Amino acid sequence: MLVVEGGHPLDGVVTCSGSKNAFLPIAAAALLTTEEVTVRRVPDLADVRLILNILKGLGCEIFHDRPTSTVRIQARELPLGEAGWEDVRKMRGSVYVLGPLLARTGTAKVSLPGGCVIGQRPIDIHLRGLQDLGADVAIDHGHVVASVPGSRLRGKHLYLGGPSGSSVGATGNIMMAACLAEGETIIEGAACEPEIVDLGGFLKAMGAKIEGLGSPRICIQGVEQLSGCEYEIIPDRIEAGTYVIAGAMTGGRVKVEGCEPGHLSVLLARLHEAGVPLEMGKGFIETQSFDAREGLRATDVTTLPYPGFPTDLQAQWMALMTQAPGISVITEKIYPDRYMHMPELLRLGAELRRQNAGTAIVQGGKPLSGAPVMASDLRASAALVLAGLIAQDETEIHRVYHIDRGYERIEERLGGLGAVIRRESDPWEG
Numbered sequence: 001m002l003v004v005e006g007g008h009p010l011d012g013v014v015t016c017s018g019s020k021n022a023f024l025p026i027a028a029a030a031l032l033t034t035e036e037v038t039v040r041r042v043p044d045l046a047d048v049r050l051i052l053n054i055l056k057g058l059g060c061e062i063f064h065d066r067p068t069s070t071v072r073i074q075a076r077e078l079p080l081g082e083a084g085w086e087d088v089r090k091m092r093g094s095v096y097v098l099g100p101l102l103a104r105t106g107t108a109k110v111s112l113p114g115g116c117v118i119g120q121r122p123i124d125i126h127l128r129g130l131q132d133l134g135a136d137v138a139i140d141h142g143h144v145v146a147s148v149p150g151s152r153l154r155g156k157h158l159y160l161g162g163p164s165g166s167s168v169g170a171t172g173n174i175m176m177a178a179c180l181a182e183g184e185t186i187i188e189g190a191a192c193e194p195e196i197v198d199l200g201g202f203l204k205a206m207g208a209k210i211e212g213l214g215s216p217r218i219c220i221q222g223v224e225q226l227s228g229c230e231y232e233i234i235p236d237r238i239e240a241g242t243y244v245i246a247g248a249m250t251g252g253r254v255k256v257e258g259c260e261p262g263h264l265s266v267l268l269a270r271l272h273e274a275g276v277p278l279e280m281g282k283g284f285i286e287t288q289s290f291d292a293r294e295g296l297r298a299t300d301v302t303t304l305p306y307p308g309f310p311t312d313l314q315a316q317w318m319a320l321m322t323q324a325p326g327i328s329v330i331t332e333k334i335y336p337d338r339y340m341h342m343p344e345l346l347r348l349g350a351e352l353r354r355q356n357a358g359t360a361i362v363q364g365g366k367p368l369s370g371a372p373v374m375a376s377d378l379r380a381s382a383a384l385v386l387a388g389l390i391a392q393d394e395t396e397i398h399r400v401y402h403i404d405r406g407y408e409r410i411e412e413r414l415g416g417l418g419a420v421i422r423r424e425s426d427p428w429e430g
């Protein structure tokens, strides 16, 4: 567990890691070639180890050099073609192996990921997209079983949107599959997230022909084979945003270096509206010290696909808004049930309530007081750590393994900024 002693002002510099959600599809894309790929700036996270383990299980050779944050992957042969429930249930991102495996070998068997605490997370759009490219897809005993009837998938003009707009995962999966398909694929309703642009950059470095990255219309000319490459992934915008919010909550001066402010435009605009003084420049964002109790203003956000407010910063924003006097409204349009952090923030003394589907109301401005709380998922646990930074006395965050999925050594990073935070063995686990 993490134990956070609240009330210590933050001041200092923290360096952003590489993006987890960019690395996961990029690692899966290594399946598209027999040659070795080298990926730099890979964060040292539980989810990274999981995807590498899945790739190893499929037959890849993996070399992970943690001191240099470098991963080398070579998928010389893929004899197994199957990713099972044991791995996939731990991380939905593992579904990214489906498209590349199918495109490379002509068959794939991947366990259906199922739901998770942030709500229903179907993969129907992924499957529809692969069917559009000519694959036979069936669900059999909890697995997606897919095969290519001819020798290759066939390019197609297809629409990939779903009920909540574009899908990051489906866009990534179909993009990867289309790179080795015969002819042209045009994806309408494509996700515009920086992580998808980064995946596209990696595929182009492998020799793929892709245009329109970052727009809702991506065109891919299939090629017969792809080659190895070297690539450095983008900084993690969600990690960066979390540390910026930590600065804002505590009224501290926190400089997040090695990030891309352009990927966080909506967060920066909302923080400005919320009265948080900020400076930014090439590769950095810095909160300026201010009296957060006096200066924060209640500010509404609605989560939307990029460039809208990221759902992955919604919980952290709620933690911030508990300190802004007045009422703020949070509307979650991607995962309407992604509010597992609310009961835990209530235990710290926050005033919150759910309105109708997807909406939460925060009555901010009340001091929080430390208590034991339970992390339910990655971003919810980050929100609890943030709340702990300003709560009176100690906050114990249990089930902290969630946070290790997406934040590299968070206690060291926050400790370096002056937070008093320590990791202890958890009497509730094991």
Ligand code: EPU
Binding pocket: 021, 022, 024, 092, 093, 120, 121, 122, 123, 124, 125, 126, 127, 162, 163, 164, 165, 166, 167, 168, 169, 170, 195, 311, 312, 334, 335, 378, 379, 406
């Ligand atoms: N959806 C469908 N059918 C599908 C796919 C998605 O209905 O086949 C729905 C989802 O249920 C959701 C919406 O479409 O309502 C968007 O989901 P999307 O596919 O974009 O999400 P994802 O690819 O499963 C990625 C991130 C999530 C992040 C979301 C939204 C990775 C590995 N995961 O998930 O990150 O919240 O995009 O931005 O990239 C996290 O890092 O904590 C995390 C959960």
